[in-house]
Amino acid sequence: MQREQGRSTLLRHIRQAGPVPRIELADRTGISRATVTTITAELLSHGLIEEVARTDSSPDSRRGRPRVDLRIRGKAHLLAGMKLSDRKLSLVLMDFAGAELAELETRMPASTQSPGQLATEIGAALDRLTAQADRTLADLSGIGVGIAGVVEAARGFVYWSPSLSDRNIPLGALLSDHLGIPVFVDNDANLVAVAEQGFGLGRGRDDFIVVTIESGVGLGLVIGGTLYRGTRGCGAEFGHTKVHFEGALCRCGQRGCLEAYVADYALLREALTVPGAGDPGAGTEARMQALLSAARAGDASARSILDRSGRVFAMGLANLVNIFDPDLIILAGEQMQFDHLYADAVIEAMRRSIVQVDKPPPEVVIHKWGNLMWARGAAAYALDQVTDLALAGMADNAG
């Protein structure tokens, strides 16, 4: 048990620190030099790490002995991460050292598909992705999948997702069977939080909140350095928290959900009342563009629609601040069409809606990143899970 703990600690330290001398590992982790030597030998023999000649001229190098550092061996495992969004599949291919080898964005035939259709789409996309790096699907050690909805990550179980035509799907197991490779499924906003923590604006921060805005509103919570999934694994649901008693009808069938005020469909149904705000028969994107143009051109109704959306969003954010008292909120998304939610006026409205005490309001930062960054979060999650599997395999072999 202690040995397993030591392996995990050292491997993660090597991952964080980049090329690092053994002696520094002992100093940083408090693990004895003898044990560091033993464990790193194991990790080397299992091919998870590799030695690399040090390039700098540290004092010891004058003695003429070749000095080596340790680093993660990129070739050890190949991983994929993907994000499912409305009709779009975004994928990245990553090696075990976290280097990105390929990326791909592809369209899907429908927003909502059966689990079987989705598995076929994902398989085809993975074939194309791996081919870009002259590899095949079979070379993958693990796949991370981010999907909107209510997901119990520990068992890859999707209670409900806008991307799936059926409820209660053991999506992780189903995709693993279909592809023949371990698949790890999580809520997409959780994976954005993982990505922000790993290589984004949450780096080095133990507590922060990520709010994502797409066609839905997502929430990822990092509490005490760890992604918080709620007591029973399905927490951090924000888009369907209620912000108006018996309010606007939501797609989920309930009334007053945050999404019923800020999602694109919510804005577009109000836009039906605005003359000249686009053709009701056009697609979502075109209609959103028309609404935004009308607002910019000064149409009072169009502006009122966006204005209310922003103020309700501010109120929802303020509720999170009251509950979590965070010092950092990251608003993550990419789409221009939600720029009105990132406006200074919205942040200001949020500050006015929190309990007013004499302490600075939380820092709010806006991180616009594309679907590929979400996919990177999914790959990072797969990397973590595959690392656990690799270490567990060592424990089984070595006892």
Place this chain on the structure above:
Amino acid sequence: MQREQGRSTLLRHIRQAGPVPRIELADRTGISRATVTTITAELLSHGLIEEVARTDSSPDSRRGRPRVDLRIRGKAHLLAGMKLSDRKLSLVLMDFAGAELAELETRMPASTQSPGQLATEIGAALDRLTAQADRTLADLSGIGVGIAGVVEAARGFVYWSPSLSDRNIPLGALLSDHLGIPVFVDNDANLVAVAEQGFGLGRGRDDFIVVTIESGVGLGLVIGGTLYRGTRGCGAEFGHTKVHFEGALCRCGQRGCLEAYVADYALLREALTVPGAGDPGAGTEARMQALLSAARAGDASARSILDRSGRVFAMGLANLVNIFDPDLIILAGEQMQFDHLYADAVIEAMRRSIVQVDKPPPEVVIHKWGNLMWARGAAAYALDQVTDLALAGMADNAG
């Protein structure tokens, strides 16, 4: 450092396990028997624990050797806990073993007082409380104070409280100075959560939510076995989360807060519209009774007031469920006048307002307990803090 850790672990184990043999302490904690012997000798010499003859006839007792167990020494420290509520001060006196020695409820001249007035009131009440057990204020080792409002417990700082006429009061330090005894201040709902965890319905549960209902609505979160205070120490604010965009005016000056729909003042201002629902000049309690009586007698407006209050409360609870996905929610309060919020219909409405997935809704239990139970939570908090101080004192002496 390891020694300090060992002292803390063993003392807390002895507290939990009641009279316990040394050998069992070693088995349970994984600390070696030799170290257990050394540390318990220290704890004995500092008077924090005591030996007690075992009463049962365990196998070893046949050998005729007198067997002793260890337990917390009640006389080691004397503590008080108190809860401030609207015009009421509820206090308990507790020994270091957690035994209650006295209790007291006393009225205060006003709901809102200056810090100085409050300190005087508290001092007088503590004199009366300690006198009941033939002790004096000076015998106390620590005092726990639960107060409504925004409190940063780590430094006993009250940003705002309905009980205080001023904002930004270092109440812990101020009371410590005034009384000459360490005072530990926390938000009152947090202390209810501590009490539920220590000796209530949250015993043995690592994650649960406590919602308190009085003149305000409080929230206490236990996450991973620990009270969660938010990133910056002032989280878990629930009564002023917004449940209605630009809704009813709250006492805090903002609109749409949960309290603006469920607090007594919110019901009573609507009751002004109900003919025969009591004399507007009467006191809060009498007016609430009149409103409740009118509702029971079938008055449609009175029923509508209580009904909306219950449904908005349900919506607020559902928001917590969406965010935390708890398996246990404890509704804690005592007052008959809020019985409509504990109704089955409210719990049912909460269940309908959460994201609908095929998993059981959280268990909701109702724990009606009086102000004295809140005071016990405050005393338990003081007990914990005084234990830390005592152990730190040993570390300073023993190195």
